Amino acid sequence: MTNDASDHLKTFLAPEAAARVQSLRLADGRVTIVLDASGLDARARAGLETSVTSALEAVQGVSEVRVALMADKPDGAGAVKAAPRIIAVGSGKGGVGKSTVSANLAVALSRAGCKAGLVDADIYGPSQARLLGTEGQRPVAHDNRLVPVASRWGVPVLSMAHLSDPGQAIAWRGPMASGALTQLLEGHWDDAEVLVVDLPPGTGDIQLTMLQKFKPAGAVIVSTPQDLALIDAARAAELFEKGGVPVIGMVENMAGYVCPHCGETSDPFGSGGAEACAQTMGADFLGRIPLDIAIRRESDAGTPTAAGEGPQADAFAALARKVADWLDSH
Numbered sequence: 001m002t003n004d005a006s007d008h009l010k011t012f013l014a015p016e017a018a019a020r021v022q023s024l025r026l027a028d029g030r031v032t033i034v035l036d037a038s039g040l041d042a043r044a045r046a047g048l049e050t051s052v053t054s055a056l057e058a059v060q061g062v063s064e065v066r067v068a069l070m071a072d073k074p075d076g077a078g079a080v081k082a083a084p085r086i087i088a089v090g091s092g093k094g095g096v097g098k099s100t101v102s103a104n105l106a107v108a109l110s111r112a113g114c115k116a117g118l119v120d121a122d123i124y125g126p127s128q129a130r131l132l133g134t135e136g137q138r139p140v141a142h143d144n145r146l147v148p149v150a151s152r153w154g155v156p157v158l159s160m161a162h163l164s165d166p167g168q169a170i171a172w173r174g175p176m177a178s179g180a181l182t183q184l185l186e187g188h189w190d191d192a193e194v195l196v197v198d199l200p201p202g203t204g205d206i207q208l209t210m211l212q213k214f215k216p217a218g219a220v221i222v223s224t225p226q227d228l229a230l231i232d233a234a235r236a237a238e239l240f241e242k243g244g245v246p247v248i249g250m251v252e253n254m255a256g257y258v259c260p261h262c263g264e265t266s267d268p269f270g271s272g273g274a275e276a277c278a279q280t281m282g283a284d285f286l287g288r289i290p291l292d293i294a295i296r297r298e299s300d301a302g303t304p305t306a307a308g309e310g311p312q313a314d315a316f317a318a319l320a321r322k323v324a325d326w327l328d329s330h
């Protein structure tokens with residue numbers, strides 16, 4: 001777009017919004033605008049986004065407006081914001097609920113007042129776009145770095161699912177996968193104090209890149225109570241410790257199934273295994289998340305359980321409190 005067209009679009013903005021424009025592009029009727037939102041609180045940021053969107057949507061020839069808010073300038077006191085601290089969420093085995101726990105941990109942290117972002121490092125099987133209800137959204141890039149996608153839950157998120165087409169198989173080799181992870185982690189996470197990173201299961205290239213390059217503050221290990229899953233979980237924990245990343249603790253997911261019909265509790269994957277395993281490893285036990293059909297349903301619907309009310313939301317809130325306390329003391 002020419003400077004003229006950009007200047008023309010700016011005339012539709014209120015002067016204080018126009019003064020915050022860092023870049024403005026118009027292509028095929030779609031406006032992509034990056035605004036400097038430094039110094040604004042959450043409410044002012046939301047107000048700025050709404051006013052800019054409605055002002056530009058009213059301009060003839062504009063069919064869509066995408067707004068990215070940046071806060072990467074030094075704040076008023078001249079201090080540069082610290083990089084967010086990384087919490088890696090790992091598991092030895094796939095399918096134990098690591099992505100579910102990551103998404104709900106990030107939402108529960110945010111509910112507790114901690115600014116949390118979410119990175120889906122499970123780049124071969126990304127699920128966080130669905131879990132946070134941001135499917136179909138595309139992040140914009142600013143200064144060659146991705147701007148995280150906002151979710152309705154106060155948790156910005158970046159996932160390969162935002163960059164690839166739904167259902168598209170991703171078959172990358174190790175170095176490319178590690179490069180993709182770097183892009184996600186080096187996005188504009190300016191406001192976030194904590195980044196929850198959902199790792200792929202196992203102990204491969206991605207996990208190594210993560211440890212070597214980004215030095216997480218700590219790791220949360222997710223396991224079901226099943227023996228086999230626990231053996232793999234112990235292996236994952238070992239990888240973190242060897243890489244100098246402290247294990248914050250272990251979460252037992254899919255623990256205790258309460259029958260919605262008769263109310264009886266059963267333990268399809270056993271019970272108490274993760275707590276015992278954590279003890280053996282000298283790690284803390286961070287709590288149990290029950291096997292509940294509502295968690296599965298809400299995950300599929302993009303409305304994370306931790307954003308609601310009830311015992312399961314409380315279980316995620318308790319987990320978030322433990323993680324936040326750990327961060328405060330480390």
Ligand SMILES: Nc1ncnc2c1ncn2[C@@H]1O[C@H](COP(=O)(O)OP(=O)(O)OP(=O)(O)O)[C@@H](O)[C@H]1O
Binds near residue numbers: 091094099201255292
């Ligand atoms: N506590 C729970 N209660 C009911 N369903 C759950 C629970 N935790 C996870 N699930 C469901 O189990 C399935 C696997 O969960 P999820 O994708 O979070 O696992 P994962 O360990 O990240 O898997 P992958 O290794 O494939 O990425 C999903 O359908 C999810 O909704």
